Amino acid sequence: MRLTSFRTRILLLGILFASIIVAAVLITTYLVVADGMDDVAATETSRLAARAASEVRHAVTTSIMDARRSGLTGTQAIAAAEVAFANSIPERFGVAQGFLEGSFAFWDPALEEPQYVSAENSVVDDDAGRQRAVANAESVEAHLGGRPLVLNLFFAPDLGSYVVHVPFQRPNGHTWVLDVVYWPVRETEAIERIRPPMLALSALAILLTAFILRLTAKWLLRLVDELRIAADSIDAGLLDVRLPEASGNEIGDLARSLNALIERLRRRSDMQTRFVADASHELATPVAGIRGYIGILRSWGADDPEVRTEALDAIDRESRRMVRLTRQLLGLIRSEHELEYHSVRHDVNAVCREVVAGAESRHAEKDILFTGPPDTALTLLADPERVEEVITILVDNAAKYTQPGGSVTVSTIGRKGDVVITVSDTGPGISAEELPFIFERFYRSDRSRSAGSGGFGLGLAIAKQIVDSSGGLIDVASTPGEGTTFTVCLPKGRG
Numbered sequence: 166m167r168l169t170s171f172r173t174r175i176l177l178l179g180i181l182f183a184s185i186i187v188a189a190v191l192i193t194t195y196l197v198v199a200d201g202m203d204d205v206a207a208t209e210t211s212r213l214a215a216r217a218a219s220e221v222r223h224a225v226t227t228s229i230m231d232a233r234r235s236g237l238t239g240t241q242a243i244a245a246a247e248v249a250f251a252n253s254i255p256e257r258f259g260v261a262q263g264f265l266e267g268s269f270a271f272w273d274p275a276l277e278e279p280q281y282v283s284a285e286n287s288v289v290d291d292d293a294g295r296q297r298a299v300a301n302a303e304s305v306e307a308h309l310g311g312r313p314l315v316l317n318l319f320f321a322p323d324l325g326s327y328v329v330h331v332p333f334q335r336p337n338g339h340t341w342v343l344d345v346v347y348w349p350v351r352e353t354e355a356i357e358r359i360r361p362p363m364l365a366l367s368a369l370a371i372l373l374t375a376f377i378l379r380l381t382a383k384w385l386l387r388l389v390d391e392l393r394i395a396a397d398s399i400d401a402g403l404l405d406v407r408l409p410e411a412s413g414n415e416i417g418d419l420a421r422s423l424n425a426l427i428e429r430l431r432r433r434s435d436m437q438t439r440f441v442a443d444a445s446h447e448l449a450t451p452v453a454g455i456r457g458y459i460g461i462l463r464s465w466g467a468d469d470p471e472v473r474t475e476a477l478d479a480i481d482r483e484s485r486r487m488v489r490l491t492r493q494l495l496g497l498i499r500s501e502h503e504l505e506y507h508s509v510r511h512d513v514n515a516v517c518r519e520v521v522a523g524a525e526s527r528h529a530e531k532d533i534l535f536t537g538p539p540d541t542a543l544t545l546l547a548d549p550e551r552v553e554e555v556i557t558i559l560v561d562n563a564a565k566y567t568q569p570g571g572s573v574t575v576s577t578i579g580r581k582g583d584v585v586i587t588v589s590d591t592g593p594g595i596s597a598e599e600l601p602f603i604f605e606r607f608y609r610s611d612r613s614r615s616a617g618s619g620g621f622g623l624g625l626a627i628a629k630q631i632v633d634s635s636g637g638l639i640d641v642a643s644t645p646g647e648g649t650t651f652t653v654c655l656p657k658g659r660g
């Protein structure tokens with residue numbers, strides 16, 4: 166059981182919350198009941214005190230009247246009444262007298278001990294209360310002993326005793342105090358009866374919560390475990406693994422997002438593998454050519470100057486091809502890792518015209534009609550070098566694949582927030598089946614391969630990468646036999 170694990174934390178937190186809630190509910194219920202019992206005891210005591218007070222006054226009056234009736238007067242009558250009163254106390258307030266549930270003690274305030282007690286537990290230590298009753302000539306209520314109500318939940322309940330000090334005048338005129346003591350036995354029993362079920366209920370509620378939480382945590386963690394196992398196999402390089410998406414909950418959503426991520430990673434990894442394989446293959450071809458011509462040079466180069474020149478020319482051609490390829494590859498890798506763009510405001514028409522002029526001179530022998538954009542300026546905020554690179558790739562392709570006598574046109578147009586550059590040619594066009602692939606690295610149509618046009622199939626991939634990372638779009642439309650149009654749409658940039 167690790168403290169840092171979700172399982173343990175959820176469990177502990179749950180038990181804590183459950184305990185707090187259960188405890189709050191139970192303690193409140195208990196307090197209401199206990200408080201009610203307290204009230205009942207206090208009311209019972211007052212009732213008892215009222216009856217006892219009337220009883221004691223009645224006893225005093227009766228004994229005085231009896232003495233007078235028997236013909237006594239003065240001090241004799243008082244002495245007789247005193248004796249009669251004292252004698253009547255056990256009878257009226259004795260234990261045998263079932264009319265009262267309390268117990269009683271008669272105190273002479275001048276003495277430290279009570280003069281008559283009906284039961285042992287009727288002697289309470291509350292001199293101050295008694296003195297107050299005498300001084301004010303009225304009953305004083307007191308609640309003595311007992312525990313705070315909350316504690317009674319956890320220990321055997323103890324409500325203490327309820328006392329009323331009732332002052333009264335004896336036949337001889339002295340003021341005495343009658344203590345009416347009530348021990349709330351029935352109320353204590355009532356509390357004692359609800360205490361165990363409450364404690365048991367609390368324990369049960371907490372256990373139940375723990376159990377439910379355990380189940381929930383187990384279910385949740387099983388889902389997480391499934392994800393972890395799947396993630397572990399991905400870690401081991403198995404990108405074909407998919408996480409279980411079945412559950413219609415947040416973990417299912419997480420699995421779906423992760424699956425999408427894995428799919429992207431897999432495609433990327435596939436692309437990378439293919440890229441490395443294609444690049445090695447493209448590099449291996451010129452290297453094999455160079456090695457072949459070196460063999461020829463070694464064998465016949467010394468004797469035959471014609472063979473030597475031919476071999477050296479071929480080695481030169483192949484090595485140039487390698488240089489071109491490595492340069493393009495480097496360009497691709499560079500732009501993959503965020504090319505540095507130095508955006509400046511420039512005239513995109515001028516850039517296009519320069520590219521067209523360059524292509525014209527490079528493809529002079531092909532007799533192609535090149536048309537560039539007009540002399541007017543069209544401003545664009547972008548890196549002019551990158552823009553030039555893209556247009557050069559497109560114009561070179563157009564010139565390369567168009568037959569002699571054809572035409573290549575570069576035009577530009579400024580729209581709302583964009584600049585749109587189109588490069589169209591009257592070449593052989595690209596078939597609909599090939600169109601989706603031409604922007605892929607190393608893709609060359611079979612026709613271009615067999616024509617031996619010497620490319621690597623990287624030009625359009627590079628162009629697309631540059632346009633994409635500039636926030637633009639590149640598209641192509643082609644009709645086989647009629648020509649091809651590439652459209653590049655670049656955001657004009659702010660201002």
Ligand SMILES: Nc1ncnc2c1ncn2[C@@H]1O[C@H](COP(=O)(O)OP(=O)(O)OP(=O)(O)O)[C@@H](O)[C@H]1O
Binds near residue numbers: 610
């Ligand atoms: N203007 C075009 N007309 C007809 N086909 C084209 C045109 N532009 C591109 N293609 C086709 O798209 C393929 C990919 O072009 P891309 O520029 O990427 O490679 P490439 O020209 O063959 O080689 P590289 O540009 O690396 O020297 C070409 O092989 C060709 O089949």
Ligand SMILES: [Mg+2]
Binds near residue numbers: 562620623624
């Ligand atoms: Mg090309």
